[in-house]
Amino acid sequence: MKNMLDNGFTTAKESWDWLLYPAAIVGVFIARAALGFCGDYAMAWVSNNVIAELRQEMIARIVQLPVGYYGDHVSGRLMSRVAYDVNGVANAATGALTTLVKDSLSVIGLLCWLLYLNWQLTLVAFAMVPFIAVAVKGFSGRLRRVSRGIQASQGTITQVLQEAIEGHKVVKIFGGQQYECDRFRRSVQEQRRLNMRVAIAAGAQGPIVQFFAAIALATIMAIALRQVGNDQTTVGGFVSFITAMLMLLAPVKRLTDVNAPIQKGLAAAESVFSVLDEKPEPDNGTVTLGRARGRVEFSEVSFTYPGAERRALDQLSFSVEPGESVALVGQSGSGKTTIANLLPRFYSIDTGSIRIDGHAIADIRLDSLRDNIALVSQDVVLFNDTIAANIAYGSKQGASIEEIRSAALAAHALEFIEMLPEGLNTQIGEKGVKLSGGQRQRLAIARAILKDAPILILDEATSALDTESERHVQAALETLMQGRTTIVIAHRLSTIESADRIIVLKRGQVIEAGTHGELLDRKGAYFQLHHLQFAEGN
Structure with missing residues (x-):
C-alpha cells in the first residue's frame, strides 16, 4: 500500500510497472490459498492423530489399572474421558495452538512494520497491552474452572444414559421412565448452565479487548492525521500505518478468543492425564511358572478392603492339592469371593502369604500367574x-x-x-x-x-440358572474340573456335595472342613446350613 500510493500512480503514466501491483495481489492470494490448504490438511492430520494416539494410550492404561480403581471411579466418567475429553486436548493442541502461533507471528510482523513506519505511534498501541493482559488473565481462571465442571457434567450424562440403556428392563417394569428422564434432564440442564457461563466469559472477553484496541486506534489515527497535516509523514505512510493497524485487530481478536478453547483444553488435559498418570497394577514378580502343578496354599492370610472397617479375611489358612476340588461355603460376607479375588492378585493381601507350587504369588509375574488360572463366575462377561x-x-x-x-x-x-x-x-x-x-x-x-489352565475358580457358576440349564452347566463343569485344582464357591449346597473337601467360612476364618458326609455327621455349622436350605427347598 505504501509503495503503490507513494510511487505507483506516478510510474503508471510512464511504463507498464503498474501491472506489477495487481499481479502481486493475485500471486499473494494464490500462494495463500495453496499454503492454506496444505496447512489445514496438515493440522487435521495432526489433530486426528493426537486424538487416536491419546485414546489408544488411555485404553492401554485403563486395562492395566488395579481392580480397586474401577470400584472408586464411575464407568460413565471414564468413558467420557476417552470419548470427549480427548477432543478438548486435541483442539487445544492443534486448532488453538495454530491460531496462537500464526496470529502471534502476524501481530509481531505487523508491529515491526509499524515500528519501522512510525515508532512514536506504535508506542501508543503498546500502552494498551497491559490493560488487555489483565482482561485476558481475569477470564482465564474462570474459564478453566467452568470447563472442569462441564467435563464432570459430561461424565454424569454418559453415566445416566448408560444406566438407563443397560437397565431398560428394570426401568420398564418398575415404571422408572420419568425418573430416568428427570435424571437426564437435570444433568443436561447443568451442562447447559455451565456452557452458558463459558459463553458469557468468552463473549465478554472479546468486546473488552476490542474496546481497548479501538481506543488505541482512535488515538493513533488522531495523531497520524495531525502528522500528515504537518508533513511529518506521507499519505502512503499514513495509509500503510492505518492498514497495518486495522490488520492487527483480526489476529488480536482471535488471540483473545483462543483463550477459551485453550482453557477448555487445559482442563481436558488435566482429566486425560490424570488417567494416564495412574499407576498400573504393581507387578514386581520375577518368577515364571510355566504350567503349574496346581498346589494352592493360603497361610495366615489377612485382608481388608479399602475403606472397610472389618477384615474380610482374618488369619485364614487352608491348602488345596493338585487336582483336588475344594468347595467354600458360608453366609454372605464370610470371605468366599474375597478368596477368589486374592488368588489371581486382583488385590494384594495385608499379611500372610498365598502360594502356588511353593511360590508366593507376589513373586510370580502377573501374566504367568493369570495364565494358570481360569475363572467362571455367576456374572458372565x-x-x-x-x-x-x-x-x-x-x-x-x-x-x-x-x-x-x-x-x-x-x-x-x-x-x-x-x-x-x-x-x-x-x-x-x-x-x-x-x-x-x-x-x-x-x-x-x-x-x-x-x-486349559491348571487352576480353576468357580464363583457361584450355577446359582442363577433354572433346573434344566443347571443340569447342562453342571455336566459341563464336571468336564471342566477333571484334572484341575478347583476352588468352588457355591450357595446351593446340593451342587458341591461331590467335592473332595468342603471348607466352611465365617467372618473370614475357617470353622469347619471335611467331606459332605463328615460335616453332616458333625452336625455343626455346615449341618445347619444344609438343614436350612433343605427346609427352604421344601
Whole structure:
C-alpha cells in the first residue's frame, strides 16, 4: 500500500510497472490459498492423530489399572474421558495452538512494520497491552474452572444414559421412565448452565479487548492525521500505518478468543492425564511358572478392603492339592469371593502369604500367574462379537475352529450353537443379550476349557440358572474340573456335595472342613446350613 500510493500512480503514466501491483495481489492470494490448504490438511492430520494416539494410550492404561480403581471411579466418567475429553486436548493442541502461533507471528510482523513506519505511534498501541493482559488473565481462571465442571457434567450424562440403556428392563417394569428422564434432564440442564457461563466469559472477553484496541486506534489515527497535516509523514505512510493497524485487530481478536478453547483444553488435559498418570497394577514378580502343578496354599492370610472397617479375611489358612476340588461355603460376607479375588492378585493381601507350587504369588509375574488360572463366575462377561471370538478370547484368539468346536462340545454348548443361523460366527449382541442365561454360562465354561489352565475358580457358576440349564452347566463343569485344582464357591449346597473337601467360612476364618458326609455327621455349622436350605427347598 505504501509503495503503490507513494510511487505507483506516478510510474503508471510512464511504463507498464503498474501491472506489477495487481499481479502481486493475485500471486499473494494464490500462494495463500495453496499454503492454506496444505496447512489445514496438515493440522487435521495432526489433530486426528493426537486424538487416536491419546485414546489408544488411555485404553492401554485403563486395562492395566488395579481392580480397586474401577470400584472408586464411575464407568460413565471414564468413558467420557476417552470419548470427549480427548477432543478438548486435541483442539487445544492443534486448532488453538495454530491460531496462537500464526496470529502471534502476524501481530509481531505487523508491529515491526509499524515500528519501522512510525515508532512514536506504535508506542501508543503498546500502552494498551497491559490493560488487555489483565482482561485476558481475569477470564482465564474462570474459564478453566467452568470447563472442569462441564467435563464432570459430561461424565454424569454418559453415566445416566448408560444406566438407563443397560437397565431398560428394570426401568420398564418398575415404571422408572420419568425418573430416568428427570435424571437426564437435570444433568443436561447443568451442562447447559455451565456452557452458558463459558459463553458469557468468552463473549465478554472479546468486546473488552476490542474496546481497548479501538481506543488505541482512535488515538493513533488522531495523531497520524495531525502528522500528515504537518508533513511529518506521507499519505502512503499514513495509509500503510492505518492498514497495518486495522490488520492487527483480526489476529488480536482471535488471540483473545483462543483463550477459551485453550482453557477448555487445559482442563481436558488435566482429566486425560490424570488417567494416564495412574499407576498400573504393581507387578514386581520375577518368577515364571510355566504350567503349574496346581498346589494352592493360603497361610495366615489377612485382608481388608479399602475403606472397610472389618477384615474380610482374618488369619485364614487352608491348602488345596493338585487336582483336588475344594468347595467354600458360608453366609454372605464370610470371605468366599474375597478368596477368589486374592488368588489371581486382583488385590494384594495385608499379611500372610498365598502360594502356588511353593511360590508366593507376589513373586510370580502377573501374566504367568493369570495364565494358570481360569475363572467362571455367576456374572458372565461376554462381548459384542461372534460366539467363536468369545470362546477364543484373549491369549487364545489364535485357536483353530476345531479347537473352538471341541471346547464348545465339552461345555455342552455345541448343541445350541449349531441351531443358530451362523453357528460359531453368530453375533451374540451386547453382553450376550441374544442368548439365555444357561447358554451364556456354557460359553464361559467353553472359554475356560479352551484356556486349559491348571487352576480353576468357580464363583457361584450355577446359582442363577433354572433346573434344566443347571443340569447342562453342571455336566459341563464336571468336564471342566477333571484334572484341575478347583476352588468352588457355591450357595446351593446340593451342587458341591461331590467335592473332595468342603471348607466352611465365617467372618473370614475357617470353622469347619471335611467331606459332605463328615460335616453332616458333625452336625455343626455346615449341618445347619444344609438343614436350612433343605427346609427352604421344601
